[in-house]
Amino acid sequence: MSEMQQAHGLAADAISTNGIPGEELRVYIERIxxxxxxxxxxxQDIRDLYLEAKGNGFDPKxxxxxxxxxxxxxxEVDEEDAILHLYKQALGxxxxxxxx
Amino acid sequence: MSEMQQAHGLAADAISTNGIPGEELRVYIERIxxxxxxxxxxxQDIRDLYLEAKGNGFDPKxxxxxxxxxxxxxxEVDEEDAILHLYKQALGxxxxxxxx
Amino acid sequence: MSEMQQAHGLAADAISTNGIPGEELRVYIERIxxxxxxxxxxxQDIRDLYLEAKGNGFDPKxxxxxxxxxxxxxxEVDEEDAILHLYKQALGxxxxxxxx
Amino acid sequence: MSEMQQAHGLAADAISTNGIPGEELRVYIERIxxxxxxxxxxxQDIRDLYLEAKGNGFDPKxxxxxxxxxxxxxxEVDEEDAILHLYKQALGxxxxxxxx
DNA sequence: CCGTAATTAACAAAAC
DNA sequence: GTTTTGTTAATTACGG
Structure with a gap:
């Protein structure tokens, strides 16, 4: 079995004339x-929910x-807040x- | 009925002491x-698929x-390709x- | 200086055979x-500064x-902090x- | 010399009451x-140039x-183009x- | 060197 | 309409 056929794990007839196993590629593309x-x-659903919440008086940001x-x-949050607070103090x- | 209750469409007992209808907010947050x-x-599934394809000899990029x-x-694609080609010509x- | 202008002896019009004014395009490209x-x-300078600060004990983040x-x-910051605080209260x- | 002074390379009087050498921090911040x-x-200059080029008939994209x-x-460009062409062939x- | 994390550029959407 | 803002994709830098 040739190297390319091994690499792609396909029977010979699945290989296009240009050496690319087009069917396998197409399947990957379509799944993605x-x-x-x-x-x-x-x-889109998430965006809609934020809009609905906004319409009910909440602040999306x-x-x-x-x-x-x-x-x-x-x-982690507390730790970082503490450092931020120290820096703010130091900078007035x-x-x-x-x-x- | 208070303005805030109207704005949020909630019964009085759903309003926190600070004026925010916490339950409604929590529901939005959790749905999102x-x-x-x-x-x-x-x-993650998409990333995994690209990795699998890469393992089978395809180029993810x-x-x-x-x-x-x-x-x-x-x-559109053809049009843009044509312009790109013109520009390449013009720039050698x-x-x-x-x-x- | 454009090769094409030399080759074709074009001056003010500077229009390539394909209709694109290559010299003008090239100037834009090179300025950008x-x-x-x-x-x-x-x-890069900014990144270097952050690294130097980190080396001196500061937290870049x-x-x-x-x-x-x-x-x-x-x-604005205070206002947003206040709302954030209200929401945190409402959510416990x-x-x-x-x-x- | 204390550990903190060594770490920040500053004299004691540059250290804020909270232990952060505020002046050194401020200098970093302001340089950045x-x-x-x-x-x-x-x-902004780049954006302006693209706009000007667009106004003169060029396609910014x-x-x-x-x-x-x-x-x-x-x-690299040629190589990638070649693979793209192969994939297009394989996918019709x-x-x-x-x-x- | 690989995968991850962060920055940046491209795109889309929404406010004015 | 345009102009900003937010989201997403891609490049780049970093650490394992």
Whole structure:
């Protein structure tokens, strides 16, 4: 068996005249296209949900921030917040203590 | 009925002490997180498929190019190719005619 | 200087045989390439600075966060922080009051 | 000399009460902000040039493609084009030979 | 060197 | 309509 046939794991008649196993390639392409379509649908669903939430008085931008925070380890978040706070102090970026 | 209750369409007892209808917000957040999870799973599936194709001798980068082309209107593609070719000519970027 | 102009003795019109004014196009391309080169150099300088700061004990990620905050209007930042805080309250995401 | 002073290479009086050498941090931040500003200016200049070229009849999208090609090794470009052509053949995506 | 993470550029969508 | 904003894709840099 030739190297190319071994590489692609296909019978000889699945190989196009140019040496590319077109059927195998087509199957990969179509499976990926199908998955990307589903992914795009979910993206649209998510966008719709944010719009609906916005219509009900919620702030999508802040919702996204919440979701981002919930994905992270709380300890990591606290740690990073602490460093950020130190840097703000060192740079005089903090609001007056009365509103902390 | 208060303005906020009207805006959010919720019964009084669904409103947190801070004025945010927490349950409604939580439901939105959790629905979005669920959809994002499914979306991420599909993204992983697509990556896996590219890896499998690569293992079988295909070039993922070129596959992506193919998929991008298939999404476009063929006439658009031809049109843009034609302009690109003109620009290459004008800039002397073309290979010798023998291999065109 | 354009080869084509020399070859064809074209002057003001500078139009290639394919109808594209190659000299004008080339000038645009080269000006853009020059600017992109300078832009890339600055990007490298910035990366070097972050590395140097990291070597001196600073956290580049937090520095980036600081820089992002300094670009925004402080009132906007405070406003958004306030909403974020309300949402966290409503979702029970706040740490115990003792460490607020 | 304390560990922190060594790490930051600063005299004791440059250290804020919270342990962060604020002056050193501020200098880094401001240098980076300056460089980013210059970088943004170049980005705007590039955008302006594309707009001007567009106003003179050139296609910015194709110009970008040209610039991308000129950055790459020509052999790489040819190689990838060849694979793309093979895949198109194998998938029946080629135009009739008469217009190749 | 490979996979991962982060930056950047391209594209699409939505606000004004 | 255009102009910004947000999302997605791709390149690049980094660490294992």
């Amino acid at each position: 296209e199908r998955l990307e379509e589903e992914k795009a649908t979910l993206g 802040v919702m996204k921030e919440i979701i981002k925070l919930r994905k992270k380890d709380p300890d 970026m903090l609001n007056p203590p009365s509103i902390q | 997180e669920r959809l994002e999870e499914e979306k991420a799973t599909l993204g 070129v596959m992506k190019e193919i998929i991008k082309l298939r999404k476009k209107d063929p006439d 970027m073309l290979n010798p005619p023998s291999i065109q | 390439e020059r600017l992109e080169e300078e832009k890339a150099t600055l990007g 937090v520095m980036k966060e600081i820089i992002k905050l300094r670009k925004k209007d402080p009132d 995401m706040l740490n115990p009051p003792s460490i607020q | 902000e300056r460089l980013e500003e210059e970088k943004a200016t170049l980005g 194709v110009m970008k493609e040209i610039i991308k090609l000129r950055k790459k090794d020509p052999d 995506m080629l135009n009739p030979p008469s217009i190749q």
